[in-house]
Amino acid sequence: MDPLVDLFSEESDEKKKSxxxxxxxxxxxxxxxxKLINPSASRFEHLVTQMKWRLQEGQGEAIYEIGVADNGSLLGLNTKExxxxxxxxxxxxxxxxxxxxVLRKREISPPESDEKLWVAEVMVRKVPDDQQFLDVRVAVLGNMEAGKSTLLGVLTQGELDNGRGKARLNLFRHLHEIQSGHTSSIxxxxxxFTPLxxxxxxxxxxxxxDICEASAKLITLIDLAGHQKYLKTTVFGLSSCRPDFVLLVVGANSGVVGTTCEHLGFCVALKVPMxxxxxxxxxxSKEKVEQVVKKLETLLTNPGCNRVPRRIATDNDVYSTAHNFKESNICPIFLISNVTGQNLELLTRFFNAVPKYRLSDxxxxxxAEFQVDEIYSVPxxxxxxxxxxxxxTMRAGDEVQVGPTEDCSFFKTKIMSIHRHRSPCRLIKAGQAxxxxxxGIDxxxxxxxxxxxxxxxxxxxxxxxxxxxxxxxxLIHxxxxxxxxxxxxxxxxxxxxQTVTVEQVEAEEETLRQSQRGRIHFRFQRHPAFLRVGWRLLFRDGQSRGMGEIVQITKGSTKPKRTPSPKRTPSPSRP
Structure with a gap:
């Protein structure tokens, strides 16, 4: 594990020295x-240029470790310095x-020293000039009645739940969701978060x-269904919304049950941080909570998942985990209550500190390539x-083409306006929703x-x-x-x-069985698709679940002819 994870932890003096x-x-x-003490004018300009570079690398966020040498040694500064x-x-x-x-400070003074020495960590945040805010997308998964919608209601409304689901009512979109208490849609x-x-x-x-106007960093929480019968909607939301990371919610009273393991498998298949x-x-009771956490730690450390679970109990745990979250397999575990508010502050601080996944320049x-997952008709x-x-990148006024149609063609149009979270914007960049x-589109x-x-x-x-x-x-199952x-x-x-038909199986006996790997040739049933080699995919039905990666796109704009099903022999009528 990265040493940064334990930099600010409360350990013994011997541990601090090393x-x-x-x-x-x-x-x-x-x-x-x-140290940065009274720099000259030229030195100050150099430091500003350096900070600008770090902000660009972090897409608007930079972390400064003060009192630390370039080789990583913790030398520390006195209080005045x-x-x-x-x-x-x-x-x-x-x-x-x-x-x-300032996110946190830590004293690293040797026991024999009379002078206190400190190291500090500072977050610098600046919204890029061509954006209104920094945006992090979080998909929320978990079994039904795990508390997903209630958690999102508490976080977004700023009020604790009453223990009977009051906080989640504002999130439901349909009457049957309010009546059943189960989310069925995306x-x-x-x-x-403000700049501070x-x-x-x-x-x-x-x-x-107002929220968008006041925020320098915006967290988009995508509430997905936990019930088994809405699993198709959940998988579509996870693959189409392209979250920066996933929040898997597990109820301490029920444990790892229902669709929890299946949702975990989807995250692993799509390689999404969690x-x-x-x-x-x-x-x-504490014993029951401990039992559930140990079960989760066992699942996360399995070779198929290969995550490093880390329980979050202090602010130091939050910040050290957030800074290493994207570059490692760390999986933080938060223990929270939506009724008492216990440890909710740790979760919000994690949202504030976690960086957005950086796409390559x-x-x-x-x-430009824009993936369509919703269609609206606005009067x-x-x-x-x-x-x-x-x-x-895309700008309002750009001429674009939309497709593919049934014959793999595209039709031309023009972008009249662009909105993000209901607010107009001039420009969007890769990774933004x-x-x-x-x-003039039909x-x-x-x-x-x-x-x-x-x-x-x-x-x-x-x-x-x-x-x-x-x-x-x-083939997972x-x-x-x-x-x-x-x-x-x-x-x-x-x-x-979309529904697909298997045209060929490159495996032993031309059959792919559970827990086996192979190469499959798929054919779409209804529409052609725009695809790229290397894209991750999932397939699922009542009998099977699997994951894979596209390795070849078979060219062809003509809809394949379906092989007619053999006619059934009518059964003789009863006398």
Whole structure:
């Protein structure tokens, strides 16, 4: 585990002496500074330029470790030197129009020393000039009645639950959800943080626009269904919404039951970072909670999952885990109560500190590609597409093409306006979710799973559209004799969900059985799809569950002819 995880932990003096960070690296958003005391004008300008680079690397967030040498040694500063260094960091941030806040301090004085020595950690946050706020997307999974919707209601409304589900009522979209208490659809809620890390939600602001305006960092919470019969909706939401990480909620009173393990498997299959919340700890004894946590730790450390569970009990645990969350297999475990509020502050601080997953600069420079996962008809506006920009950038006024249609063609249109969280914006970048209002589009031609591309990508778009694909797959579960030619299942890839037929199985005896790996040739039943080699996929039906990766796209714009089913011999009528 990265030494940074234990840097600020409360350990013995012998442990403190040996503590150190890994050597500083040029890439990333973490900067080490031993001391910053009265720098000259030229030195100050150099430091500001350096901070600007770290902010760019962290997509608007940078971490400064004060009192730490470049090789990672913890040398520390006395109280006066530390304060002067912190003042310099704040001046640097102010020069860039950013804000800085001290996350934590720690004393590292040797026992024989009369002078106290300190190290400190500072977060610097600046919203990029071409964005309104930093955006982190979190998908919330877990079995039904685990407390997912209640947790989101408490976080976004700023009020504790009454123990009977009052906090979750504002999240439900349908009457039957209110009556049953079970989420059946994909629901999006938001909470934010000011530049100084203060919470912004409906408890402090009246509507979405006010929350977006007041927030420097916005957390989009995607509430997904936990009931088995809505699993298709859950898998589609997880694959299409492209969350930065997943929050897996487990009820302490029920433990690891129902769809919990299946949701965990989806996260592993899609390679999404994950945190775990054990809720309802106020209903259980300490022994019961400990039993549930140990069961989770066993699941997370299995070779198939390969995560490093870490219980979060202090602020130091929060910040050290958040800074290492994306680059390691750490899986934090929070023990919370939505009724008493126990440890909820730790979870909100984690949201404040966790960085957004950084896409490569090369991906942002590529041609624009927008994955459509929602379609709306807005009066006096027309067709509005919701989804995520996976490549490049898009601006209002850009000419684009939308498809594929049944013959793998694309039709041209123009972006009239772009909105993010109901607020208009001029530009969106790769990794950001938004809605696009398009000019002159027929609603009947649109469907989920389509893409919006740059106008100049016609030839490449045709090459990536097909009725067929080949994938290397792993069959996680199957109740029958195996997957053979002619088998049908539901395939989930990116923002598309569609029935497919197996045309060929490259495996022993041309049959893929449970826990086996093989190569399968799939054919779509209803529509062609826009695909890329390397995309992760899931397939699931009543008998089987599997995951894989696309390795080949079979070219062809003509809909394959279906083989007619053999006619059944009518049974003789009874006398």
């Amino acid at each position: 503590d150190s960070l890994p050597p500083e690296v040029e890439e990333g958003n973490i900067e080490y500074k031993l 530390l304060q002067m260094s912190l003042d310099t960091v704040m001046r640097m941030a102010h020069k860039l129009g950013a804000n800085g806040s 629901s999006l809620e938001i909470m934010g 890390g203060e919470v912004v939600n409906y408890g402090t602001h009246s509507d979405v626009e 945190a775990v919340v054990v809720s309802k700890i106020d209903l259980c 090369e991906l942002e420079r590529k041609e 006096e506006v027309g067709v509005v597409l919701g989804g995520t920009l996976t490549r490049g 938004a809605t696009l209002a398009l000019y 609603r009947s031609l649109m469907r989920k799973g389509m893409v919006v591309l740059d106008i100049g990508e016609t030839s490449r778009a045709h090459a990536l559209c097909s009725w067929k694909l080949v994938a290397n797959v792993f 199957h109740t029958g004799s195996g997957i053979k030619k002619g088998y049908q299942t539901t395939l989930y890839v990116s923002a598309m969900m």
